Each structure stands twice: as C-alpha cells, then as structure tokens.
Amino acid sequence: MKIKSIEDIEKIKERHLPLIKQRLGYRNGLGLTQIMVCSGTACSSSESREVRLELEQELERKGLQDRARVFKTGCFGFCQYGPIVMIHPGEIFYCQVRPEDVQELVEKHLVGGQVLERLLYQNDSTKERTPSIEDIHFFKAQRRIVLRNCGVINPEKIGEYIARDGYFALADVLLHKNRDEIIEIIKKSGLRGRGGAGFPTGKKWELAAAQDLRPKYVVCNADEGDPGAFMDRSILEGDPHSILEAMTIAGYCIGANQGYIYVRAEYPIAVERLELAIGQAREAGLLGKGLFGTAFDFDIGFRFGAGAFVCGEETALLHSIIGQRGEPRPRPPYPAQEGLWGKPTLINNVETYANITVILRDGWEWYEGQGTATSKGSKVFSLAGKIHNTGLIEVPMGTSLRTIIFDIGGGIPGGKRFKAVQTGGPSGGCIPSKYLDLPIDYESLKEIGSMMGSGGMIVMDEEDCMVDIARFYLEFSQDESCGRCTPCRVGTKRLLEILIRITEGHGEMEDLEMLEELSYDIRDASLCGLGQSAPNPVLSTLRYFKDEYIAHVRDKHCPAGVCKALLEYTVDEEKCIACGLCARTCAAQAITGAPKQPYRIDPEKCTRCAACVAKCPKKAIQKGIKKDVGNYGKTGIYAGPGGTEDRATL
C-alpha cells in the first residue's frame, strides 16, 4: 500500500502501537511476551543470532509461539555484556545470554513465570543482581534522544518505526510547512554537525537551499573512520528509517531529489539493514515519486567506502562517491555550493540526521534547552579501552568526563589509576585527569587541545605509554594521509620518524622542540581536516605528559613499561627455582639455564613478548629499564642514562 496521507500512517501506527507500548513499560494486557534480542555488530559477534534462532525453536518446541514472539532489535549500548536479551512485559534485562542458556530461560521465565536470576546483570562491587535496566548504573545518567529507538523497535520493520511517530515529521513538513520554516527551526535549535567540527547544521542547509544550480544532492556521511567510534553504525543498525526520513526532509528543504548514503564497506550489518529499510520505504511510497501525494520526489542510493579514512572529510567523500580517488580539495567552494558532479550538495553525518526528526517533533525550544550555551542537545559517545563498562552511551552536552568515565563507565578495572582519555580519534587529543570535571562540549574540548570528533572515547590507565599512543595515532594518520598536500604527506612521516626514534630510545632533547614546531607547521599548512588535526595527539601529549617524553629521551626509560626497546626482562636470581618453564615457553630461545642454577635471559635474542613472565610460577621475571645502552647507529654518540650530561663528558 502506498502511503498518501497522515491518516495512512496513523493506521499503521495504530496497528503496531500495542507492541511498542508494552516495550515502553505499559501494562496493556497484550497477552504476548516479547523477547527482544540485540542484533547489533557487537552482540552478533557474540552469537546473538544463534541465541535468537534457538529461542524461536525452543518456543516452537514448547508450543509457546502464540504467547511469545522473538524480535530483533538495535544496540542497547551495553556491548560488553552482550548478547543482550530483554523480555517484555516486565523489562527484564538479561546479559550474556548464550545459546545453551535458552532452554533454561524459556523454561523458567516463560513457562514458570519467574526471573532467571543467573543471567541478570550483576553489579561488580555489590554483587547484587538487578532485573531492571533502570537499576543498572550504566543507564542511569544517560538520556537517549538519538538512540531513542535502539533497543525498542525492530529495525527491520518499518511499521514499528512508524509506531514511534516515524515519518510523521516528514508528513507534516511536506503537507503543512514550507522549506524556510524548517530551516529556521533547525537553525534555532542550535544543532551542530556531529561529525567532528561542529558546523551549525541549519546554516549548512540554508546555504545549500540558497543555491540556484540544479539538480542538488543530499549526502549522508556514514564513513565512520575514527578507530574506537561506532555510534553511527549503531544508529544505522538500530534505527535506519530515522536517517532516511531526515534525509528526505533535508532534500525537501534544499530542493534535492536524490540522496546518497556513503557507508563503510566494513559495516555489513548496517548496509543490510539500510538496504532493507530503503526497500520498505519505497514500497510504502515514503521514497520515490510524489511523496504523500505532493509533487515532491525523493530517492536514496548507496555508495560504499573502500577503506580510506580521509573519505570522512567532505570534499574527499564527494570524490569517492563518484568513484574516484578520495582526495580532498580546498574549500571554498563548499560542497553546499559545489559538490557532487559540481552541483550543490548537502553533507551531514549520520548522528546529525538522527537529531532532525526529534527537533521537528518535540520543537526547537525543547531541543535548545538541552546541553550547554554553545552546544545543544545530546551526544553519543562510544566508551572503550581500560574501562569497566564499554559500550555506547548518550548524555546531554556538558556532562563531565568524570560522570562518563567513573559513573556510567564504572571506572578503571583492576584497581589501576586513570591516566588519560582520548577523544576525537586521530584528530583529537589525550585529556589528563585534571580536566575530569570539565563539562564537555565542542568549545571546551577544543580549548584543552582535543576535539569532539565523532565521539570515540578511549580510556587509558597507568599502563599506557603516552608517547607510544602518540606514535600509534601518527602511524594511523601517516598511513591514511592521501598524499595530496606536502605538509601532511611529508610532515606526518617526519613526525612519525621522530616519535619512533624516541620510543626506541634514540631520541634527543632537541627532538621535542622539533616535534612541536613541525606539528604547528603541519596544522597550519595542510589542505584538509586530516592533516590539520593529525598533530593533535602529539601536541596534546606533549602538553600534558611532557615528563614521559623526557623520561624516554633523557633517561631512556618508558615509565609505563610499553616501549619494548626500552625494556629489559631479567630473572631475579634469588626467586628463580630453576624449573625451566620459562626456557620452554620462550619462542625466541633467549632463555638458557641449567638445573639448580638461575636462568638467564639473553637481551639480544629476547623479543620482549613477556610470555615467560606469565609462565613463571615464582614471579621471578621482572620488567625493568634497559641498563646497558650502547652506541647508537653511526653517530657514535653514547646516549646512556643521564643523556646530555653524559654526552658532554665524552
């Protein structure tokens, strides 16, 4: 059936509403038990598909298929405890459900009407088990606006999206509003681009709408390249129709009839869901010709990324969409003026689009009231690294890092000390503990030398070496530099060389100055965002963790014990019981010894794999500073402990 009016979608909404209402906690006497199984990438890789199939079979075996149904749903964000299964009514939240657990779960919960305690979330410190999602600390401080449908609807059913007021905003816009009104609303809401730089979205729309050239295009940037960021993927997997609806609205506002979603080929589930969603929307007449009986046509196509980080940059993305090398070009002209095939093109990120329908439904006044003075609304962050609860969270702008890391994230595991949190991926910086209470928004993060980026947050503890992290990011940026402009192509290479030198114990004090100077040059002279922000990890670590750089350069010591070249493993001869386990474990055959005599490690052969450390029953193998520091290369300089002072005596 082609949808032609608001009444048509009302009908669909009514049909699906009872299911949705029950999932939202209404006791509406549906007489049906709904079993929601997370089908996001993380849960899928921990066998959520098998759990789902097993559940379906078990229901059939028990003859329960009329009383209970299994649904796929999007990401709950609690990825570490996946696969997640939520059962309604009752909102019972089961964690880490394995296919083997299914029989017991069905038996106890569905037949017996009791909660299966064993699979409930267990609080690490109190050891208490909680059945309700609201009692889990991870969810308490969150406010899900963008992720409102993830975990609630089945992303593969357009009806369920409509039951959550989906496509009503589009109907309202097409039937009752003119484009300037909508653009004005977006502008007033204060929504800013969620892709990283935070450009005001309304302004972008206005600029694209003001162009006379036809045809125009709408593009959704789903090339989420930042390592450690997966919010866009989760939105696409959990709520694909919200993106299609927002793109259609954008198309109407700027006067475009064709949209493209540029998505990473690494996200197969997201692509599959999007394809399905586009198919359903076309079938329902929500994409295609004459939407809602108006003269407005809009359709959406796909383009796939092929593994190039730089393609997240909008001008590079434009080149990639038309099948060329994804190299950026100078701006202006902006894509809104001159984009795909030289035509005006509006490019927004997935999360930005996901905000649009919320703003139109709940009003810009409400939206504008969320967040801080300059950054409105909420932000989705992906928490990862050395943190208890990894996963996807959504908090209002202006939430402090402490709330995110220690409250929602549950702090650092293993009693380790917090060292830094990295935001903004390879374009961002490392934030030390002194800024934990800073309310985060676009401006505050920029001020302390990092950036919002797409919202990846990697937490690091005392065992992470900040020089090594800077090297890691530089390696990434250097590898991903497209080579178009010299400051980025050559500059990042030189930066990386210096960092490698330092982590290998060949650094000089002058290198630190050079790092800084070169970083500023690259930042100022590069063509696109990749190059301009590539030195950020170096600059921010230099700013907050200079002592670690100095330790590497002057003392040839890696305080965190990460940089292999600066480490030496030794056997504590007093503790060694000469069992020979270490020698047998060593793949490099660097450990030798004889019965009743302490074993020795040959530093020349040792690859610092630490396999022996794990095997030693007496913990006799220690990690320490490399003691003998020899001649470095052809320079003939003795760079021993003490650095410059020693060098002066030579």
Add this chain to the structure above:
Amino acid sequence: MAHHTETGESFREQEAPVRDYQEGKKPTQEDERAKKFNDLERVIRRYSTEAGQLIRILQKAQDIFGYLPEDVQAYIAEKLEIPVSEVNGVVTFYSLFITEPKGKNMLNICMGTACYVKGAQVLMDTLKEQLKIDEGETTPDGLFTIKSTRCVGACGLAPILVANENVHGKISSGEIKKIIQTFRKGESVENQKH
C-alpha cells in the same frame, strides 16, 4: 577514441576461452578464469549505467577474483571507457583493494585504538610468529594472509580478530593459536568465545 577500439579487440581475443567453455569442453583453469570474466562482464553491465560506480564494480570484481590483478583492472577500464591509470589510481588508493592473491583464510587483527590499548599488538606478534610471515603477507602454502584492519566498531569486545568474516571478540594469544590449528585442520571455526 581509436586507442580504445584497438585494445578492445585485443581483449576480445583474450576472451576466446569463453566460447570454448560454452561449447561444453572439459573445464580447465583457463575456463574458470573465463567464467570469472563473464561474471565481471555482468557486473559491469549492471552498474555502468549509473555514473560513478567504479568503486562498486571494483569491489564486486574483487569478490569474483579474490584480488585485482592488472588484467582485471585493464578489462574494467576498457569496458568503462576510462584510462587504466584511473582504475589503477583508485585501486591503489583504497586499502580494501588488493593486487596480490590472498590466502584461503584472512586473519585480520583490529588495530583500532581500543584494541591497541588492550594488547592488539601482542596478538599481531603472535600471529606473525606462528605463521612466520609479516603483516600483509601470505603463507607459502596459501592458507593464511595476515592483515591489520582499522576499527571494526566492536570496541566493547576488544581486542578483536576477524577471521574471514567472523568477528572474534576478547581474544587471547592462546585462542589465536587454536584458531590457526583449527583452520589447518581444514575446519572453519565458529565463534569460540562466549
């Protein structure tokens, strides 16, 4: 455009095995190759009507051939009537395209930040040591190729190994060794953890 017609003819000569194959002769390695070119031809016909689909065609071509050797690139350039240099430029730009055949099993270690801080480098070292090859290389028996991949977005389960299409989360060096052994035995591994 004279240049195009010229090379076009030379290509038609190369396509000769297609006809043999269709005539029902015993399939040889060459026939198989010809069949692949046939598949590629279909892909090109499907997508070349739309502008800017070169990347999609290359992705499909890589699915068919397993990699993108020079003759495949030349073939695509020919059919799309664009210079080979342009096709090659795109192939070498994107990291998902490979120009050398890969092993039967792809072992990808995720080197995203979350995985890195959780010890992905150690896993990579284990893989290299176990298979005695470097990153991006294939074992002489053609069984394994090691690669590092950018974030697969399952950071909650870091560190991650993607073996062929299967994502293995929270993996350890020991499990990697097991997976290699299982592959060696010619079995496909299912998700071992959880």
